Amino acid sequence: MRNQHLDSKILSTLSSVSQQTISVFLGLFFILLLPTIVYADVFIPDSEYTGYYDYEGIYTVVGNVKNQNDFALIPIITISVIDNDQTKITHTLHHVPIPAMTDIPFKLKFPEIHGKHPVLLNAELEYFKTEKNPVPIQIVYDKTLITYEDGHVTGRIKNIGNQTVYNPKVFAIVHGYEKYILDVAQNIRPIEKIEPGQILNFTIYPDPSVSEPVRFYSCFAPVDTTVIPITTKKNGGDFDFRYDSGAWYSAAKFDEAGTTLSIKGYNSYPLETYANFEFPPISGNEKFVVTLNDKPIEFIQSVDEMGFWHVAFNIEPTSQGILKISGFEKGLPPELPKIPQWIKNNAQWWVTDQITDSEFLEGIDFLFEKQIVSVPERDVISESQWNIPSWAKTSVSWWYEEKITDDEFLNFIENLVKRKIVVI
Structure with a gap:
C-alpha cells in the first residue's frame, strides 16, 4: 500500500501580535502599467523587481514573474549583479511551476556581494512548458486580512478543491510608500496540510531590514512547492x-x-x-x-x-x-527508478488479488500527483468513482515481472487514462 511517510515539517508557535490594524484592501488591486524586463507573455515588471541588503547583510533580489500564457511553465531566471569592484556575479533560479494566467514572486540571495552600491541588472528569462494546475487555495479577502503597525500581515486561506494540499505556502509582495516594492515575503510558520473546504490562518513578515513603513501587500500566491x-x-x-x-x-x-x-x-x-x-x-x-x-x-x-x-x-x-x-555514506547515490518500489509491490498484490482496485489505484494516482506521468486536463474525481478494468492485470503483471520497462508501463497507464478506460 501507499507509503504514508510525508515530508516532515515541524510546526512552530507564533508570538502574540498587536491588534492595531490597517486595512490592506486599498492597494490590493493597484497595478502600474510600466515597461517590462522581457518581452512576450512571461515577464517581470520593472515595478516588481529590486535588490536590497537583508537583515543579515546578504544582498537579496526579489521580483514577480507573470505568466500570461494559456499553459503552465517553469521559468528559469538569470540575475546578474555588479559589485563595486566591477565584478559581475550571476545566479540562475529555476522557479516553481507557474500555472496559466498566474504570477508568483521569487527571492534570490547573493552572499558574494559586499559593495555599498551594487548594480542590479535586468533579469533574463527562459521557460519550458509543464503540466501544472492552479493550486486550489484561495486567499480569504475579508476583515481578517490585516496589516499591522510593525509591517507584518495575517490572513486566512481556504482549500476550494477536493483534494488535500500538503505543505502549502503563501508568497506576497510587500509594498511601501516611497518604493513600490520593499520585499517578497512568505509565511514563516509551516502549514503541514490543508484539507478540502478547510480554512487556516497564515502570518507573513517582511525581512527585518525593511525600514520604510509597509503600505500594503499584493500578489498573494499560494504554492505547493518551494524547494x-x-x-x-x-x-x-x-x-x-x-x-x-x-x-x-x-x-x-x-x-x-x-x-x-x-x-x-x-x-x-x-x-x-x-x-x-x-x-x-x-x-x-x-x-x-x-x-x-x-x-x-x-x-x-x-x-x-x-x-x-x-x-x-x-x-x-x-x-x-x-x-x-x-552520517552520509561514501560515494554518490545510484540512479533511482522512476517508479517507487512500493507501487511495483502494489502491482503484484493487485494482480494476485491481495489488494483492491482502489488500493492499487492509489499508487497510480501518486504517479500523477508527482507528475511522473501526466495527461492534459485530467478530471479529478472522488476515490469512490475510481475504476480500472480487470483485463489490465495482464499488462500490469508484465511490468512487475520486468517483461516491459518502466517507460512502457507509464505509457500504458497514460494511454488508458487519456482514453478514460482507467478513471482516477
Whole structure:
C-alpha cells in the first residue's frame, strides 16, 4: 500500500501580535502599467523587481514573474549583479511551476556581494512548458486580512478543491510608500496540510531590514512547492539535494571523506521557523546526526514515498550558524527508478488479488500527483468513482515481472487514462 511517510515539517508557535490594524484592501488591486524586463507573455515588471541588503547583510533580489500564457511553465531566471569592484556575479533560479494566467514572486540571495552600491541588472528569462494546475487555495479577502503597525500581515486561506494540499505556502509582495516594492515575503510558520473546504490562518513578515513603513501587500500566491535545489561536490562528483525552509542556506560543502555536509544558515525573522532537507539515498541505511555550531540539535529523520531521506528541525528566531549533517555514506547515490518500489509491490498484490482496485489505484494516482506521468486536463474525481478494468492485470503483471520497462508501463497507464478506460 501507499507509503504514508510525508515530508516532515515541524510546526512552530507564533508570538502574540498587536491588534492595531490597517486595512490592506486599498492597494490590493493597484497595478502600474510600466515597461517590462522581457518581452512576450512571461515577464517581470520593472515595478516588481529590486535588490536590497537583508537583515543579515546578504544582498537579496526579489521580483514577480507573470505568466500570461494559456499553459503552465517553469521559468528559469538569470540575475546578474555588479559589485563595486566591477565584478559581475550571476545566479540562475529555476522557479516553481507557474500555472496559466498566474504570477508568483521569487527571492534570490547573493552572499558574494559586499559593495555599498551594487548594480542590479535586468533579469533574463527562459521557460519550458509543464503540466501544472492552479493550486486550489484561495486567499480569504475579508476583515481578517490585516496589516499591522510593525509591517507584518495575517490572513486566512481556504482549500476550494477536493483534494488535500500538503505543505502549502503563501508568497506576497510587500509594498511601501516611497518604493513600490520593499520585499517578497512568505509565511514563516509551516502549514503541514490543508484539507478540502478547510480554512487556516497564515502570518507573513517582511525581512527585518525593511525600514520604510509597509503600505500594503499584493500578489498573494499560494504554492505547493518551494524547494531550493543545491549541488555540491562529493567524492569527486556532483551531489544534488534540496531544502525547504523559512531560513536561508548557502556555501554547502562535504568534508574530504564525503560523510559530513556543512552549510551556513540563518533565520533573519523574529519567529521560530523550520528546515526540511531532502537527500537522495546511497544505500538507504544512512543514519544522520545534526549539529548547529558543533552542538547537537533535535531533528526528525524520515523517508518519503520516492525513497528520499528527509532531515527536519526547528530553527530559533534571528539565529545563524554552521549546520553540519553527518552520517552520509561514501560515494554518490545510484540512479533511482522512476517508479517507487512500493507501487511495483502494489502491482503484484493487485494482480494476485491481495489488494483492491482502489488500493492499487492509489499508487497510480501518486504517479500523477508527482507528475511522473501526466495527461492534459485530467478530471479529478472522488476515490469512490475510481475504476480500472480487470483485463489490465495482464499488462500490469508484465511490468512487475520486468517483461516491459518502466517507460512502457507509464505509457500504458497514460494511454488508458487519456482514453478514460482507467478513471482516477
